[in-house]
Amino acid sequence: MSYAPSTFHAGTGEDFFRKEGFLVDGMAPLITARYTIPAFDDYEATDLTITNSSAKAGTGAATSWSGWNLDAAKTKLLAIAYIAPSTTDWAGIGFHEGTLPTGALDESYQAIFYGNQARIAMSEYTGGSITDIDTTSTIYQDDVISSPVWGIALYVDGDSNLQKCFIKSGTAEWAEVLSDTDSDHTSFQSFFLWHDEASVRFITPIMCWGS
Amino acid sequence: MTYHPLAETHDTGTSYWESLGLLGASTGMAPIITASTTIPAFDGQDGTAMTISDSVAKATTGNAESWAGWNLGATYTKLLIIAYVQPSTGSYMGIGAKVDVIPVGSIKPDAYQTRYADAYGLADLGKYVGTSWTGLASETTILQDSATDAPVWGLAFYLDPTLGSEVLKTFFKAGSSQWFEAMEVTGDTAHTSFQSVYLRHDGASCRYITPIMVWGA
Numbered sequence: 001m002s003y004a005p006s007t008f009h010a011g012t013g014e015d016f017f018r019k020e021g022f023l024v025d026g027m028a029p030l031i032t033a034r035y036t037i038p039a040f041d042d043y044e045a046t047d048l049t050i051t052n053s054s055a056k057a058g059t060g061a062a063t064s065w066s067g068w069n070l071d072a073a074k075t076k077l078l079a080i081a082y083i084a085p086s087t088t089d090w091a092g093i094g095f096h097e098g099t100l101p102t103g104a105l106d107e108s109y110q111a112i113f114y115g116n117q118a119r120i121a122m123s124e125y126t127g128g129s130i131t132d133i134d135t136t137s138t139i140y141q142d143d144v145i146s147s148p149v150w151g152i153a154l155y156v157d158g159d160s161n162l163q164k165c166f167i168k169s170g171t172a173e174w175a176e177v178l179s180d181t182d183s184d185h186t187s188f189q190s191f192f193l194w195h196d197e198a199s200v201r202f203i204t205p206i207m208c209w210g211s
Numbered sequence: 212m213t214y215h216p217l218a219e220t221h222d223t224g225t226s227y228w229e230s231l232g233l234l235g236a237s238t239g240m241a242p243i244i245t246a247s248t249t250i251p252a253f254d255g256q257d258g259t260a261m262t263i264s265d266s267v268a269k270a271t272t273g274n275a276e277s278w279a280g281w282n283l284g285a286t287y288t289k290l291l292i293i294a295y296v297q298p299s300t301g302s303y304m305g306i307g308a309k310v311d312v313i314p315v316g317s318i319k320p321d322a323y324q325t326r327y328a329d330a331y332g333l334a335d336l337g338k339y340v341g342t343s344w345t346g347l348a349s350e351t352t353i354l355q356d357s358a359t360d361a362p363v364w365g366l367a368f369y370l371d372p373t374l375g376s377e378v379l380k381t382f383f384k385a386g387s388s389q390w391f392e393a394m395e396v397t398g399d400t401a402h403t404s405f406q407s408v409y410l411r412h413d414g415a416s417c418r419y420i421t422p423i424m425v426w427g428a
Contacts, residue, residue, distance in 0.1 A: 011387055053389045053392070056352075171387050203391050
């Protein structure tokens with residue numbers, strides 16, 4: 001397994017996720033956006049515009065995703081991204097069962113900052129319908145232009161039916177805020193950034209490890 | 212070129228700037244001001260007084276158009292400036308580069324400047340030609356709040372207005388994510404060399420906090 005230099009761990013949480021047992025030997029880096037975000041493989045509705053370390057949405061309000069296909073189906077995945085919400089209602093990250101779909105998401109897990117609903121949620125799409133699997137309103141990222149950038153991480157383990165959401169606010173350590181044991185999706189072939197525009201930015205580090 | 216320990220490069224953005232080709236051996240950029248833990252004494256200031264206490268330069272409570280800055284000791288055509296800012300209740304906080312050495316009185320004649328300006332609902336990048344301000348770019352979808360409980364944000368300004376390069380860029384850092392580009396201006400060559408840099412503010416107990424760095428070539 002490859003690790004980034006120590007200077008970078010503060011942002012990616014590699015040290016934290018390894019110590020907590022979520023990033024284990026065998027999980028290879030699949031998406032490694034340290035300074036520059038790689039071109040997306042596909043998008044739905046409105047694509048994000050990449051400028052080096054940020055991917056910025058347009059000013060509309062369309063439910064949109066931009067994402068990357070993984071090299072093969074994975075059962076265990078950990079992904080992180082940082083988000084500056086501007087005035088977006090919601091933004092987050094997720095794993096899709098198949099490769100990136102044509103159109104809307106239909107079989108997936110995602111972790112979302114819902115600034116407009118004052119909460120954070122993990123949810124799943126099954127057959128194109130979305131259902132929350134865990135949510136908290138005790139901590140959330142506000143959806144205003146002066147909101148600081150927060151990190152969000154999603155861990156899924158299809159072998160153990162485990163889903164977890166972590167957040168990072170400021171220079172504190174990553175913190176687990178949501179957990180569930182859903183069994184509807186057990187392998188994944190793509191990773192996506194999900195939002196409803198309003199000038200939201202996804203900022204590096206954006207990482208995805210899997211096995 | 213001198214590098215900070217690895218643990219600090221994420222805040223200064225050294226590795227990021229190198230990845231973009233703004234720093235690194237091929238650029239000729241060298242550190243001019245290196246305020247890693249302690250801010251060096253200013254060569255001059257005007258308006259509301261700013262006092263240095265180790266890693267912090269804090270303005271007093273007055274509310275006036277102000278600056279505090281350093282001479283670079285030579286003339287540079289390319290600069291990268293970074294600073295971290297906490298506005299308290301100030302209307303704006305920024306950084307800039309001036310064609311001449313630090314003046315007595317107003318900073319305005321002939322400079323490029325970028326700032327967070329929540330009081331005006333934007334962040335901006337612009338220039339003084341003579342004492343007249345011209346805005347060259349603005350950003351209204353993300354900016355630091357002017358409030359006593361606002362988190363500290365980073366602000367960086369890259370200037371390479373030499374004919375052929377002709378680029379000015381503003382970067383933000385808002386939390387533990389990477390620096391990211393917020394504004395870019397190309398084609399402006401009003402000023403092509405610089406002898407001083409400055410912190411731009413309007414008092415109101417605002418603070419500049421290390422790391423504060425200036426690289427130049």
